[in-house]
Amino acid sequence: MISFSIENYGILNSSYNWQLTPDELQKIIIRKKMGVETKSGVLAINTGSFTGRSPEDRFIVKDKITEQKVWWDEKFNQSFDSEKFDCLYQKITRYLSGKTLYIRDGYLCSDKRYQLNVRSISEYPWSDLFIHNLFLRFQKLKRILPDWLLFCAPGFQANPIKDGTRNKNFSILNFSKKIILIGGSGYTGEIKKSIFSVLNFILPMYKNVFPMHCAANIGKQKKDTALFFGLSGTGKTTISNDINRNLIGDDEHGWTYDNIIFNFEGGCYAKILGISRKNEPMIYHAIKKGAMLENVFLKTKTREVDFLNDSITQNIRISYPIYFIENIEKKLLSSNIKNIFFLTYDAFGVLPPIAKLNRAQSSYYFLLGYTSKVAGTELNIQEPKSTFSFCFGAPFMPLHPVQYTKMFMKKLENTKINVWMINTGLISGGESYGSRIKLNDTRKIVQNVLNGFLLEVPYEKYPIFNFQIPKYCPGVSSTILNPKNSWKNEKMYQNQVRTLAKKFIQHFDRYRKDIDKNILSYEEPVLE
Numbered sequence: 001m002i003s004f005s006i007e008n009y010g011i012l013n014s015s016y017n018w019q020l021t022p023d024e025l026q027k028i029i030i031r032k033k034m035g036v037e038t039k040s041g042v043l044a045i046n047t048g049s050f051t052g053r054s055p056e057d058r059f060i061v062k063d064k065i066t067e068q069k070v071w072w073d074e075k076f077n078q079s080f081d082s083e084k085f086d087c088l089y090q091k092i093t094r095y096l097s098g099k100t101l102y103i104r105d106g107y108l109c110s111d112k113r114y115q116l117n118v119r120s121i122s123e124y125p126w127s128d129l130f131i132h133n134l135f136l137r138f139q140k141l142k143r144i145l146p147d148w149l150l151f152c153a154p155g156f157q158a159n160p161i162k163d164g165t166r167n168k169n170f171s172i173l174n175f176s177k178k179i180i181l182i183g184g185s186g187y188t189g190e191i192k193k194s195i196f197s198v199l200n201f202i203l204p205m206y207k208n209v210f211p212m213h214c215a216a217n218i219g220k221q222k223k224d225t226a227l228f229f230g231l232s233g234t235g236k237t238t239i240s241n242d243i244n245r246n247l248i249g250d251d252e253h254g255w256t257y258d259n260i261i262f263n264f265e266g267g268c269y270a271k272i273l274g275i276s277r278k279n280e281p282m283i284y285h286a287i288k289k290g291a292m293l294e295n296v297f298l299k300t301k302t303r304e305v306d307f308l309n310d311s312i313t314q315n316i317r318i319s320y321p322i323y324f325i326e327n328i329e330k331k332l333l334s335s336n337i338k339n340i341f342f343l344t345y346d347a348f349g350v351l352p353p354i355a356k357l358n359r360a361q362s363s364y365y366f367l368l369g370y371t372s373k374v375a376g377t378e379l380n381i382q383e384p385k386s387t388f389s390f391c392f393g394a395p396f397m398p399l400h401p402v403q404y405t406k407m408f409m410k411k412l413e414n415t416k417i418n419v420w421m422i423n424t425g426l427i428s429g430g431e432s433y434g435s436r437i438k439l440n441d442t443r444k445i446v447q448n449v450l451n452g453f454l455l456e457v458p459y460e461k462y463p464i465f466n467f468q469i470p471k472y473c474p475g476v477s478s479t480i481l482n483p484k485n486s487w488k489n490e491k492m493y494q495n496q497v498r499t500l501a502k503k504f505i506q507h508f509d510r511y512r513k514d515i516d517k518n519i520l521s522y523e524e525p526v527l528e
Contacts, residue, residue, distance in 0.1 A: 006101070006103070006121075009093060009121065009149070010089075010090065010093035010094075010097075011093050011096045011097050011101070011121070012097040012098070013097055013098045014096060014097055014098055014099055014100070014101055015100050015101070016100065016101040016102065016103045016121075017100070017101070017102050017103070017125075017128075018103045018104070018105075019103070019104055019105065019141055020102065020125075020128065022129060022132060022133075022289075022290040023289075023290070025102075025125050025126075025128060025129040025132070026043045026129070026289075026290075028125045029043060029045065029125050029126055029129070030043075032125070034124065034125065034126060035126060036298065036303070037303070038293065038296075038298060038303050038304065038305055039302055039303045039304045040287070040288070040289075041288075041289045042287055042288060042289055042291055042292075042293055042305075043126075043129070043289075043291070043292050043293065044292075044293040044294075044296050044298060044305070045126045045292060045293070045294055045295075046294075046295055046312065047185075047186040047187045047188065047294055047295060048154070048185075048186045048187075050169065050185040050186060050187040050190075051187060051294075051295050051312065051313035051315055052187060052189070052313065052315045053187060053189050053190060053193060053395070054167070054169055054171075054185065054190075055075075055076055055395035056075060056076070056078075056166065057165065057166050057167055057169050057170050057171060058076065058078070058170075058171045058172075058173075058193075058194070058197070058395065059078045059079065059080035059165070059170065059171070059172045059173070060077055060078070060079060060080060060172075060173045060175070060197075060398060061079075061080045061081075061082050061085050061172065061173065061174040061175070061176065061177075062079040062080065062081070062082070063082050063174075063175070063176045064176070065175045065176050066175055066176075066201075066398075069201075069205060069398075069399065070201070070398045070399065071397075071398065071399055071400040071401070071403075076394055076395050076397075077398055078166075080164060080172055081164055082174075082176075084163060084164040085172060085174055085177075085181070087163070088158065088163050088164075088165075088170075088172070088181060089151075089179065089181060091156070091158075091163070092151055092153050092156055092181060092183060093151075095153060095155075095156045096121070096123060096151070096153060096156075099123065101121055101122065101123065102121075102122045102123075102124070102125050102127070102128035103119065103120065103121050103122075103128075104119070104120045104122070104128055104131050104132060104135075105117065105118075105119050105138065105142075105143075105144045105146065106118055106120070106131060106132070106135030106136055106137055106138070106266070107135065107136045107138070107144075108135060108136060108195060108199060108264050108265065109136075109199070109254065109262060109263075109264055110136060110262045110263045110264075110266075110331065110332035110333050111254065111256065111260055111262035111333055113256075114203065114207055114209060114254065114256075114262070116147050116148065116198075116199065116202075117144045117145065117146050117147045117148075118135065118146060118147065118148045118149075118150055118195065119144070119146035119148075119149055119150070120135075120149075120150040120151075120152060120191075121149070121150070121151050121152070122152040122153075123152060123153045123154060123155055123156075124152070124154055124155075124186065126186075126188070126292065127152045127154065127186075127188060127191065129292050129319075130188040130191060130192075130292060130319050131150075131191060132321075133266075133267040133290075133291070133292065133319040133320055133321050134191070134192055134265050134266065134267040134268075134269060134319055135195075135265065135266055135267070136265065136266035137266055137321070147178060148178045148179070148180065148195075148198065149178065149179045149180070150179075150180040150182070150191070150194070150195065151179070151180065151181050151182065151183075152182045152183075152191060153181075153182065153183045154182075154183070154184065154185060154186035156183040156184060157169070157183065157184045158170055158183060158184060167184070168184045169183065169184030169185040170182070170183055170184060171185075171190050171193075171194050173194065173197060173198060173398075175198075175201065175202075180194045180195070180198070182194060188269075188294065188319065189269065189317075192265075192269055193395065193396050195264075196213075196252050196264065196396045197396045197397075197398060199211055199252070199254070199264055200393075200396055200397050200398060200399070201398040201399065203254055204399060204403065204404070204407060205399070208256075208257045209254040209255065209256050209257070210254065210255040210256075210404070210407040210408065210410075210411060211252075211253075211254055211255075211264075211404075212227065212229065212252070212253045212254070212255060212393075213229060213230075213231075213251065213252065213391070213392050213393030213396065214227045214228055214229040214230070214236065214251075214252075214253055214392070215227070215228040215236040215237060215239070215240035215247075215248075215249060215250045215251060215253075216228070216240065216247075216248040216249055216253050216261050216263070216334070217240045217241075217242055217245040217246060217247050217248055217329075218245060218246050218248060218329050218334045218336075219244070219245050219246075219450065220244065220245060220246060223334070223336055224336055224337075224338040224339070224450070225248070225261055225334045225335065225336050225337045225338060226240075226245075226337075226338065226339045226340070226341065226450060227253070227261070227337065227339075227340045227341065228240050228341045228343055229340070229341065229342050229343060229366070229369075229392040230341075230342065230343030230344065230371065230392055230424075231345075231369075231371050231389055231392060231393070232271060233271060233345065234343040234344060234345045234371055234424050234425075235343050235422075235424040235439075235442065236250055236251060236343060237250040237251070237268060237270045237271070237283065238270075238280055238283070238439065239341075239343070239422075239424075239442060239443065239446055241280065241282040241283055241325065241327075242327075242443075242446075242447075243281070243282065243327060244447075245327065245450075246327050246328055246329040247282075247322070247325055247327055247328045247329065248261060248262075248263055248328075248329045248332055248333065248334055249263030249264070249265060249268075249322065249332060250268045250269075250270070251265065251268070251269065252264040252265055255337075255411055259335055259337065259411075260333055260334070260335055261333060261334050261335065261337065262332065262333035263322075263332040263333065265322070266321060266322055266332075267319060267320060267321045267322050268283075268286070268319070268320055268322055268324075268325070269317060269318075269319045270283050270286075270317060270318050270319075270320075271315060271316070271317055272287075272293075272296075272307060272316055272317060272318050273307065273308075273310055273314055273315075273316050274307060274308055275287075275307050276307070279439055279440075282325055282326065282327065283318075283325075285324075285326070286318070286320045286324035286325055287305075287318060287320075288320075288324065290320065290321065290324070291318050291319065291320035291324060292318065292319050292320075293305065293316070293317075293318050294316065294317045294318070294319070295312045295313050295315070295316050295317070296309075296312070296316045297309035297310075297311055297312060297316075337415075337417055338416075338417060338418065339417070339418050339419075339420065339449055339450060340362075340417060340418070340419045340420070341419075341420050341421075341422050341446065341449075342357075342365055342366065342392065342419070342420070342421045342422065343371075343422050343424055344370055344371040344372075344421065344422070344423055344424070344425065345371050345372040345423070345424055345425035345426075346370075346371075346372065346386075346423045346425040346426060346500075347372040347386045347425060347426055348386065348426070348496050348497075348499065348500045349425070349426035349427050349428060349429055349434040349483065349487075349496065350483050350493065350496045350497045350500055351421065351423040351425070351465075351483065351500075352421075352423060352462060352469045352481060352482060352483055353422065353423050353427070353437050353441065353442065353445055353476075353480055353481060354420055354421070354422055354423075354445045354449070354454070354469065354470065354473070354481070355420065355421045355462060355465075355467040355468065355469050356418065356419075356420055356454075356459065356467065356468040356469070356470075357419045357420065357421055357467055358467075358523070359409070359412060359419075359521055360521040360522050360523035361419075361466075361467055361522075361523045362408075362409070362412065362419040363405055363408070363409050363515075363519050363521060363522045364508070364522040364523055364524055365421060366391060366392070366405055366408050367390060367391065367401055367402070367405040367508075367511060367515065367522075368388050368390065368504060368507060368508060369388060369389040369390050369391055369392040369393070369394065370386075370387075370388050370504065371386075371387060371389060371392070371425075372386050372387060372425060386500075386503070388503075388507045390404075390511075391404045391405065391408075400514065401511060402511060402514045402515050402518050402519065405515070405518075405519060406518050406519055409519060409521075418449070418455070420449060421467065422442065422445065422446065423437060424436075424437060424442055425437065427480055427483055427486050428480075428483075428486040428487060428488075429487060429488070429489075429492075433488075437480065441476050441477075441480065444473070444474070444475040444476050445473055445476055448473050448474055448475070448476075453473075453474055454470055454473060457470045457471065457472045457473065458470070458471045458472065459471065460482070462482070463497070464497055464498065464501045464525050464526060464527060465497075465501065465525045466523065466525070466526060469481060469482060498527060501525035501527055502527070504524060504525050505524055505525060505527070508524055
């Protein structure tokens with residue numbers, strides 16, 4: 001066995017398990033009664049009081065590296081004192097001392113030019129299994145020199161008054177020491193998004209790589225790449241898993257200076273409330289031994305999973321290695337980008353199922369990242385809530401939003417890449433009276449884009465927002481293509497359109513000064 005001294009990290013009198021297999025971890029988790037096996041043998045765990053992320057409890061240490069570069073924001077990019085970080089680090093290592101720990105060496109970034117080696121030290125075996133499933137895995141066991149260290153201690157609770165945190169739970173990034181501290185929460189999504197935040201800082205700052213909160217897939221014949229931006233719950237994983245295309249990744253990617261798209265991860269973390277073999281066959285078939293279910297409801301007598309039961313949380317999830325998906329691009333990278341989709345869940349019910357954006361509109365809607373937070377993904381979100389999450393990933397973006405937008409627009413320069421907005425949310429009446437756009441309709445719309453049909457149909461301008469919407473889409477009722485036609489009350493529809501447009505304009509004001517200096521072309525809604 002390859003060994004190293006855990007005492008070097010200040011952890012004393014501890015034993016550790018290094019690079020255990022999923023099967024070994026599952027047996028430990030069952031033996032410790034930290035999880036159960038479903039009828040089909042898949043591990044199911046309960047993450048405790050936290051079943052979603054707590055983005056307002058994520059901090060970045062303010063120091064010489066970050067002080068002038070991070071876009072300090074009270075909601076997401078909150079600053080943390082370096083001395084308090086050192087004290088908290090010592091507290092966590094003392095807490096972990098004397099325990100049996102789980103250590104894993106993995107890496108991020110499938111393009112080896114940007115490989116980031118990470119060593120994780122976890123208190124719980126299920127955290128280690130999650131890291132195995134989500135990070136890229138070394139083919140051979142070998143000792144690495146980690147670029148970053150990640151400490152995950154769900155059982156440790158901070159003292160907000162003494163430690164400088166907001167609550168007992170926290171996630172803190174230290175770019176000088178290259179350490180991530182996670183404590184007080186067993187929700188595994190905190191691990192995933194912490195390392196994503198690290199990459200979203202270092203790749204654009206030092207590697208000239210544009211980081212993206214998006215899914216990506218590639219056509220099997222034409223080898224055309226499509227990107228799907230969007231927050232959790234808007235459909236990135238579901239729509240990018242297409243039997244006619246190969247999956248590059250479902251959530252986090254980089255776009256290099258030489259136009260290579262590469263996956264940050266080696267796995268998927270899918271929301272599976274209501275999943276069925278018929279609607280999401282690729283993800284459904286990934287629910288097998290080696291995967292890990294989170295916060296699902298099991299039928300008492302049979303131990304079968306009830307995917308329709310949200311009594312624990314609406315944010316029930318599964319993590320699995322990406323090779324559990326049959327259709328994958330084996331190298332997890334590609335080129336030849338042809339189409340980009342902005343996925344949004346419109347709770348107002350007035351955005352069309354698809355709209356074609358020009359370059360000026362692309363910069364505007366990318367910067368604002370309009371969508372709705374879907375129930376359960378974050379704490380205290382019980383129903384879809386309209387929000388603006390800049391660059392479709394505000395909680396994970398340490399730099400100023402305009403910096404990411406500028407990189408995005410630079411990527412579109414002198415290309416024929418098509419940019420589309422896809423509403424996967426409500427139509428026909430908004431939250432009070434509307435219904436969600438059918439998944440099958442969204443799939444057909446996306447397929448018609450990818451096969452080129454929607455470049456050949458007639459379009460019309462959508463009032464106030466002024467983007468183009470198709471008059472016809474094969475296999476989809478024309479009634480839903482223009483939201484106005486699906487509303488029964490025209491006056492209510494008009495009021496909702498204007499209300500949403502005002503929200504766009506008001507929210508854009510916080511960026512207007514910075515974007516005018518950096519991005520020449522943008523186009524916002526026009527209230528008549």
